[in-house]
Amino acid sequence: xxxxxxxxxxxxxxxxxxxxxxxxxxxxxxxxxxxxxxxxxxxxxxxxxxxxxxxxxxxxxxxxxxxxxxxxxxxxxxxxxxxxxxxxxxxxxxxxxxxxxxxxxxxxxxxxxxxxxxxxxxxxxxxxxxxxxxxxxxxxxxxxxxxxxxxxxxxxxxxxxxxxxxxxxxxxxxxxxxxxxxxxxxxxxxxxxxxxxxxxxxxxxxxxxxxxxxxxxxxxxxxxxxxxxxxxxxxxxxxxxxxxxxxxxxxxxxxxxxxxxxxxxxxxxxxxxxxxxxxxxxxxxxxxxxxxxxxxxxxxxxxxxxxxxxxxxxx
Amino acid sequence: xxxxxxxxxxxxxxxxxxxxxxxxxxxxxxxxxxxxxxxxxxxxxxxxxxxxxxxxxxxxxxxxxxxxxxxxxxxxxxxxxxxxxxxxxxxxxxxxxxxxxxxxxxxxxxxxxxxxxxxxxxxxxxxxxxxxxxxxxxxxxxxxxxxxxxxxxxxxxxxxxxxxxxxxxxxxxxxxxxxxxxxxxxxxxxxxxxxxxxxxxxxxxxxxxxxxxxxxxxxxxxxxxxxxxxxxxxxxxxxxxxxxxxxxxxxxxxxxxxxxxxxxxxxxxxxxxxxxxxxxxxxxxxxxxxxxxxxxxxxxxxxxxxxx
Numbered sequence: 001x002x003x004x005x006x007x008x009x010x011x012x013x014x015x016x017x018x019x020x021x022x023x024x025x026x027x028x029x030x031x032x033x034x035x036x037x038x039x040x041x042x043x044x045x046x047x048x049x050x051x052x053x054x055x056x057x058x059x060x061x062x063x064x065x066x067x068x069x070x071x072x073x074x075x076x077x078x079x080x081x082x083x084x085x086x087x088x089x090x091x092x093x094x095x096x097x098x099x100x101x102x103x104x105x106x107x108x109x110x111x112x113x114x115x116x117x118x119x120x121x122x123x124x125x126x127x128x129x130x131x132x133x134x135x136x137x138x139x140x141x142x143x144x145x146x147x148x149x150x151x152x153x154x155x156x157x158x159x160x161x162x163x164x165x166x167x168x169x170x171x172x173x174x175x176x177x178x179x180x181x182x183x184x185x186x187x188x189x190x191x192x193x194x195x196x197x198x199x200x201x202x203x204x205x206x207x208x209x210x211x212x213x214x215x216x217x218x219x220x221x222x223x224x225x226x227x228x229x230x231x232x233x234x235x236x237x238x239x240x241x242x243x244x245x246x247x248x249x250x251x252x253x254x255x256x257x258x259x260x261x262x263x264x265x266x267x268x269x270x271x272x273x274x275x276x277x278x279x280x281x282x283x284x285x286x287x288x289x290x291x292x293x294x295x296x297x298x299x300x301x302x303x304x305x306x307x308x309x310x311x312x313x314x315x
Numbered sequence: 316x317x318x319x320x321x322x323x324x325x326x327x328x329x330x331x332x333x334x335x336x337x338x339x340x341x342x343x344x345x346x347x348x349x350x351x352x353x354x355x356x357x358x359x360x361x362x363x364x365x366x367x368x369x370x371x372x373x374x375x376x377x378x379x380x381x382x383x384x385x386x387x388x389x390x391x392x393x394x395x396x397x398x399x400x401x402x403x404x405x406x407x408x409x410x411x412x413x414x415x416x417x418x419x420x421x422x423x424x425x426x427x428x429x430x431x432x433x434x435x436x437x438x439x440x441x442x443x444x445x446x447x448x449x450x451x452x453x454x455x456x457x458x459x460x461x462x463x464x465x466x467x468x469x470x471x472x473x474x475x476x477x478x479x480x481x482x483x484x485x486x487x488x489x490x491x492x493x494x495x496x497x498x499x500x501x502x503x504x505x506x507x508x509x510x511x512x513x514x515x516x517x518x519x520x521x522x523x524x525x526x527x528x529x530x531x532x533x534x535x536x537x538x539x540x541x542x543x544x545x546x547x548x549x550x551x552x553x554x555x556x557x558x559x560x561x562x563x564x565x566x567x568x569x570x571x572x573x574x575x576x577x578x579x580x581x582x583x584x585x586x587x588x589x590x591x592x593x594x595x596x597x598x599x600x601x602x603x604x605x606x607x608x609x610x611x612x613x614x615x616x617x618x619x620x621x622x623x
Contacts, residue, residue, distance in 0.1 A: 019465045026466075030474050140359075144606035145599045146554055148561065152581070152595060160585050249469050253561055257581070268562045271477060283470045290467045 009299055016295050023287045028066055031280050069280075079277040081270075090277045093266065094285060101255065101262035105247050107182045109240075112189025117233065119190065120197025124232075125224070127202060135194060142191025147250035151184035151257045168259035181251075181258045188246050196239050200232040241297045248286065350539075353615040360611020363604035370601060374424055377417035384414065388569075396589065403593050406579060410569075416594055419571035420601075426483065426572065427552035430490035431545055437491065438498025439541065445499070446506030447529060460496060468493045472555060476564040483566065486559065490552050501544050505537035512536075539616035546609035550602050557598060573598045 060068070072079065078090040085093060123135035158165040159180065166177045204210060205228055213227050252264030259265075263282060270278035344352070355361060388408045397404040403412035445456040471493050479485040509515065510533060518532050553573070559565045560574025561581075573594050580591025 015461065016465075019462050022462050023466050027470075027474070030478060033478070140606065140610075141603060144550065144603040146558070146602070148558070149595055149599055152577075152584075152591065156584060156588055156592075160588075245467065248467060249558070252469065253558060256562065267473070271473060272563060274477075283474065286467050286470050287465070291465050294465065 005303065012295055012298055016291050020288060020291055023291075024070070024284060025066070027280055027283050027287075028069065029062075031276050031283075032062065032065075078281045081275055081278055083273055083275055090281045093278065094263070094281045097261060097263045097266040097282075098285060100260060101251050101264065104178060104182055104185060104260070104262065105244070105251060107178070108185035108189055108247060109244070111182065112186035112243075113193050113236070115186070116190040116193025117197050117236070119194035121201055121224075121229065121232075123194065123198045124201035124205065132198075136198070139191040139195040139198075142187050143195060146253075147184050147188050147246075148253040148257060150187045151181065151254045154180050154184055155257060169261060177258075178260075181254045181260055184254050184258075185247060185250055188250060189243055192239055192243050192246075193236060196236060197232060200235050201228060204228045204232045237297065237301055241294060244293050245290065248290065350615045354611055357611040357614060359607045360615075363607035363611065366600065366604045367608060370420060370597065370604075371424060374417050374421040378414050378421065381411065381414040381417075384411075396587075404587075404589055406590055412576075412590065412593065415571045415576060416597065419573050419576045419594065420597060422483070422566070422570065422572040423553055423556055423574070423598075423601075426487055426490065426556050427549050429487045430494060430552045431548050433487065433491035434495040434498055434548065435541070435545060438495035439502050441495070442499035442502025443506055443529060443533070446503035447510060447525070447533070460499065464496050468555070469558075472559060473562075473564060476559060481559070481564050481567060483570070486556060486566065489559075490555055493555075494548055494552060497548065498541075498544055501540055502537065505540050506533055509533050509536050543609065543613045543616060546605065546612050550605040550609070553598075553601060553605070573601075 069079070076091055078094065081088045081090055081093060119135050119139070123132045126132050154165070165180050166173070169177045169181075210223070210227060213223055218227070251262060252268065254260070255262040255264040256268060263285065266278060267282040267286075270282065388410060393405065393408070395405045397412075403416055405411055406415070441456065441460075445453045445460075472489050475489040475492060476485060479488070515528060515532050518528055523532070556565070556572060557574030557577060560572055561578050563578075565574050565578070566572050576594035577591055577598065580587075580594060584591040
């Protein structure tokens with residue numbers, strides 16, 4: 001790594017850190033000014049209300065509240081749940097939920113990328129045949145239609161009609177009950193990856209060095225596996241960003257549909273019961289994951305192909 | 316050397332055929348006509364446009380000619396399966412689903428189009444100013460945009476809608492607020508490219524003011540990118556609207572949109588699957604058609620970007 005690469009990484013790190021801080025401030029303010037209060041029991045008297053507010057530190061000035069929150073956060077303390085799960089520490093609630101969501105996301109990305117690449121390469125090798133048309137049509141459908149529609153269809157067909165998959169998550173059968181949400185989530189990944197792989201693969205197959213390799217008399221297997229595939233698959237990194245973002249959006253509804261106790265479900269439930277601390281922690285975690293993902297992809301791509309970086313700095 | 320003999324099929328010609336070009340005098344046509352011709356060649360996109368038009372026509376006219384009202388509750392007509400009188404049946408409140416479906420489609424389309432119009436106005440203005448004036452203005456505007464852009468759309472949408480009570484207006488505002496960034500990025504990139512062209516320099520040399528250059532020289536040359544971006548944003552807006560309804564931050568009762576209809580249907584899909592399946596089908600069809608239409612437009616308006 002040369003000096004300019006390090007400088008670039010440093011610059012990206014600083015921008016990401018500032019962004020994260022700004023997001024934290026904005027989220028904190030917005031969550032505090034939201035209509036509805038976590039203490040919404042009408043039977044409480046003013047005095048009782050004051051006691052509860054003092055307990056959660058809501059009576060202090062806003063700035064002090066923020067400083068306390070950030071200080072606690074740095075030590076891994078995200079406060080306690082106010083009314084959804086009475087007084088449970090948010091860090092463990094969010095941590096447990098995030099673990100499930102994260103595993104689902106990871107499974108969907110891995111399965112989706114493998115199937116997607118295979119499909120894309122297959123379509124490119126059989127260009128303009130019926131298989132190519134079929135694969136392209138499938139990927140257009142997969143790109144256009146959001147994952148929750150697939151989740152609903154799988155739910156209706158496999159869970160309610162054929163009754164071979166469970167309709168809801170059960171912690172006693174974590175793998176069995178994760179088939180449906182992971183399948184629904186990976187459809188988008190498969191479609192995106194296969195569409196992109198096909199385009200890249202065709203471009204590589206048409207390139208001059210492939211013609212040279214063919215003229216050298218290499219057999220088809222070497223040609224495809226060690227010359228074409230390697231060059232076609234590197235750019236797939238570029239679309240991992242949008243794919244992961246789609247996945248994060250997708251998990252929320254798929255989790256709701258399949259009753260998976262993940263991050264998305266926790267966030268939606270905490271919004272419905274205005275549980276400040278959980279909303280804040282979940283939203284912040286989403287934003288942080290998003291920023292870190294973008295950072296990793298940018299840096300990885302900056303190292304693989306420095307031209308991208310230059311283009312970005314100018315434009 | 317003697318025993319090495321070349322057979323006729325030892326070598327094959329590579330790259331020969333594709334180098335042959337046939338010279339041909341093509342009559343001049345306008346850019347629009349060219350684009351239209353290229354677009355019409357793409358059968359998928361043409362079918363998509365026709366389907367979108369049909370769905371839009373039904374969304375506009377079907378509720379008008381229906382004898383039922385989309386919000387009228389009639390508990391004596393609960394959960395009727397599709398029949399001649401209620402084409403798509405009724406829901407658990409006895410509301411006619413044929414009317415509700417088209418009314419909901421109308422609202423979904425309206426929300427999407429309205430949000431995109433606002434977002435084009437904001438995004439194009441922002442991108443034009445940032446790209447055209449450059450320098451300090453540009454870098455400040457870019458930093459602001461970078462920060463807004465790095466908050467996931469969903470988090471922004473959820474917080475905005477918790478802040479402002481969900482209604483037709485607030486959903487449109489929230490969607491416009493999250494969608495304008497893509498628009499302004501494309502605009503800025505295009506402006507940066509176009510403003511260095513010779514014809515802009517020529518215009519400037521002739522004494523044209525910034526205002527004239529922006530509206531007469533730059534905008535007409537970047538419109539195709541904007542149209543592509545708009546067509547790509549519409550399915551996004553429809554999706555997010557449905558999505559928000561699904562997580563309970565959508566339109567209030569008794570309004571209908573594709574999202575709320577799917578959500579209502581989901582509550583009883585085990586018993587009455589048709590309540591959910593019909594809006595899901597229309598929703599998926601719309602998403603698919605808008606995507607195909609967008610792809611077709613991109614290939615037609617900007618052939619250099621065509622995917623092979």
